[in-house]
Amino acid sequence: MKKLYKYIFKYKLLFFTRIITISLAALSAIAFDFMMGFIVDIFANGENSKFIPIISASILLIIIMFITEYIDGFVMSSYIKNTVNYLRTDIFSKILSKDMKDFSLDNSGKYISVLYNDIKIIEDSLLNNIFQVISSFISFTISLVFLSSISPTIVLFISIFGVLGFVIPHALSKKLTLEKNNYSHNLEDITSVTKDLFSGFEVIKGFNISSKINTIFRNYSNTVETTKRKCSIIEAIIKGFSLSFSVTIYLGVLILGGYLMYRGEISVGTAIIIIQLSTHIVGPVKISISLINQIKSVSLIADKIDNMLYDSSEDVEDTDLISFENSLEVKDLTFSYTADRKALSNINLTFEKNKKYAIVGESGCGKSTLIKLLMRYYKDYDGDILLDNKDLHKIFSSDLYKNMSMIQQNVFMFDDSIKENIKLFANYSDEEVSNVCNRSGLSNLISSLPKGIDSLVGENGNKLSGGEKQRIAIARALINNTQILILDESTSALDNETAYNLESSLLKLYDLTLIVVTHKLIKNILINYDEIIVMKDGMVIEKGSFEYLINLKGYFYSLYYIQNDDISLSE
Numbered sequence: 001m002k003k004l005y006k007y008i009f010k011y012k013l014l015f016f017t018r019i020i021t022i023s024l025a026a027l028s029a030i031a032f033d034f035m036m037g038f039i040v041d042i043f044a045n046g047e048n049s050k051f052i053p054i055i056s057a058s059i060l061l062i063i064i065m066f067i068t069e070y071i072d073g074f075v076m077s078s079y080i081k082n083t084v085n086y087l088r089t090d091i092f093s094k095i096l097s098k099d100m101k102d103f104s105l106d107n108s109g110k111y112i113s114v115l116y117n118d119i120k121i122i123e124d125s126l127l128n129n130i131f132q133v134i135s136s137f138i139s140f141t142i143s144l145v146f147l148s149s150i151s152p153t154i155v156l157f158i159s160i161f162g163v164l165g166f167v168i169p170h171a172l173s174k175k176l177t178l179e180k181n182n183y184s185h186n187l188e189d190i191t192s193v194t195k196d197l198f199s200g201f202e203v204i205k206g207f208n209i210s211s212k213i214n215t216i217f218r219n220y221s222n223t224v225e226t227t228k229r230k231c232s233i234i235e236a237i238i239k240g241f242s243l244s245f246s247v248t249i250y251l252g253v254l255i256l257g258g259y260l261m262y263r264g265e266i267s268v269g270t271a272i273i274i275i276q277l278s279t280h281i282v283g284p285v286k287i288s289i290s291l292i293n294q295i296k297s298v299s300l301i302a303d304k305i306d307n308m309l310y311d312s313s314e315d316v317e318d319t320d321l322i323s324f325e326n327s328l329e330v331k332d333l334t335f336s337y338t339a340d341r342k343a344l345s346n347i348n349l350t351f352e353k354n355k356k357y358a359i360v361g362e363s364g365c366g367k368s369t370l371i372k373l374l375m376r377y378y379k380d381y382d383g384d385i386l387l388d389n390k391d392l393h394k395i396f397s398s399d400l401y402k403n404m405s406m407i408q409q410n411v412f413m414f415d416d417s418i419k420e421n422i423k424l425f426a427n428y429s430d431e432e433v434s435n436v437c438n439r440s441g442l443s444n445l446i447s448s449l450p451k452g453i454d455s456l457v458g459e460n461g462n463k464l465s466g467g468e469k470q471r472i473a474i475a476r477a478l479i480n481n482t483q484i485l486i487l488d489e490s491t492s493a494l495d496n497e498t499a500y501n502l503e504s505s506l507l508k509l510y511d512l513t514l515i516v517v518t519h520k521l522i523k524n525i526l527i528n529y530d531e532i533i534v535m536k537d538g539m540v541i542e543k544g545s546f547e548y549l550i551n552l553k554g555y556f557y558s559l560y561y562i563q564n565d566d567i568s569l570s571e
């Protein structure tokens with residue numbers, strides 16, 4: 001919760017201006033109470049000469065109240081706009097600065113929920129209420145000071161019931177905090193699930209499972225609404241308590257004031273002032289109880305955001321890597337996603353600078369897992385991964401991803417031109433862009449388009465084919481001067497010819513260390529790799545050149561034979 005103070009006080013000037021405007025609004029309201037009392041006394045005593053001045057003062061007060069309300073609304077809306085904006089963009093940039101391994105641990109739906117749902121809860125329950133509490137406190141204090149100068153007995157009575165009114169509902173506040181936290185978690189779940197279900201739209205339609213999916217969604221929606229209802233019930237109980245106490249105080253003041261008037265100790269006007277002032281004491285007590293509880297209920301949500309934004313890389317990264325010079329080594333690497341099954345067992349490999357490596361093996365043997373570990377997606381493995389003899393974990397993220405890039409099947413594209421998608425909005429010259437286009441095999445595509453490199457790619461690159469998007473991704477990596485390029489073709493829908501062309505152009509790049517996960521066992525391509533790494537059941541079981549592996553007549557030979565039934569023909 002403490003970390004939220006940074007956001008609350010970010011716009012100090014607006015914050016304190018708002019306190020001044022709400023104090024003025026509170027003062028004007030109290031001045032109005034006095035005005036009512038004076039008017040009644042002027043009529044009761046027949047003081048005609050004071051009639052015009054009191055009417056003028058009333059009009060002036062109304063104008064002041066209007067202006068104060070206007071300025072107050074203006075300041076408040078500016079404060080909320082700036083603070084919420086700052087909070088949301090700060091959280092967003094913290095999410096972006098997370099390490100890949102940390103980011104992949106959380107479902108992105110959770111981040112979306114924090115950015116919209118949780119921030120809305122913080123705005124409603126904290127930012128708005130904090131001023132209401134301050135305003136209530138100011139009204140309460142000023143009214144109490146005035147009232148104590150008129151009748152200390154009434155002040156004593158109000159204080160006793162006011163304290164009781166605070167203490168009893170306080171007991172319910174913990175329950176409310178927990179329920180609000182549950183509500184926030186349930187909102188997270190429904191956002192993630194909705195996101196997943198929409199991304200599976202084609203499957204839902206294709207397999208005709210809409211009614212099953214509707215049931216799943218209804219259950220999530222029901223859970224969210226049930227938790228929200230629980231919060232509302234607890235809030236209603238708290239409000240019920242505070243209402244009972246405030247009505248008791250109000251009635252008590254009315255009876256005590258009436259009694260003092262009956263005894264002739266105060267005038268009718270003063271009795272009205274007492275009653276009006278007591279509303280400024282009772283009202284704040286009543287509101288503050290539920291407001292303070294609502295503010296407290298934000299604390300668990302604030303802690304949750306803190307935990308989510310915790311970046312484990314801050315703890316370990318202390319090594320730089322200016323440029324990859326020698327080798328990427330994997331020593332005794334073992335990794336499991338779940339305790340009951342190893343995804344990788346005892347892997348030992350060396351990837352030398354500028355050499356080309358292919359990783360092959362049947363589906364599920366651990367190829368993608370291996371390259372994800374090389375890209376530092378997961379940290380909890382046994383063994384070592386060393387880049388130029390430096391522990392992969394310790395290398396600064398900025399250095400690591402400057403030297404290593406991975407291209408997967410789903411290449412993210414900005415809705416902009418081909419050129420901007422290659423440059424990624426950095427300052428590269430046209431010559432540099434054209435150079436990487438040649439190297440990544442994009443030149444043919446560009447020359448066939450009427451607007452060339454300035455052609456727009458469409459939303460997420462929908463005007464381009466899968467292979468073209470992958471080429472743009474390669475150009476991105478090359479312009480960034482990536483030393484090690486990892487290509488995951490495991491799930492690639494690329495046809496053989498496109499895959500062939502893509503790999504051939506990369507294999508020709510001398511100053512690039514290339515690691516390609518491939519399913520397509522094509523001799524003319526595979527002979528160009530320095531080493532083919534063959535995996536089975538999470539282990540590396542063979543490795544060597546294409547020729548060596550074929551002559552070995554082992555597992556690779558059988559895999560190759562399945563895809564190329566007649567070896568003699570394909571050779």
Ligand SMILES: Nc1ncnc2c1ncn2[C@@H]1O[C@H](COP(=O)(O)OP(=O)(O)OP(=O)(O)O)[C@@H](O)[C@H]1O
Nearest residue numbers: 337338343362363364365366367368369370490491
């Ligand atoms: N996030 C995950 N959580 C749990 N198990 C996983 C996860 N990702 C992969 N696995 C399991 O780890 C094993 C290796 O998966 P991996 O994706 O590395 O295989 P692969 O060789 O790349 O397969 P493919 O060629 O089909 O892409 C598989 O048994 C898979 O079910």
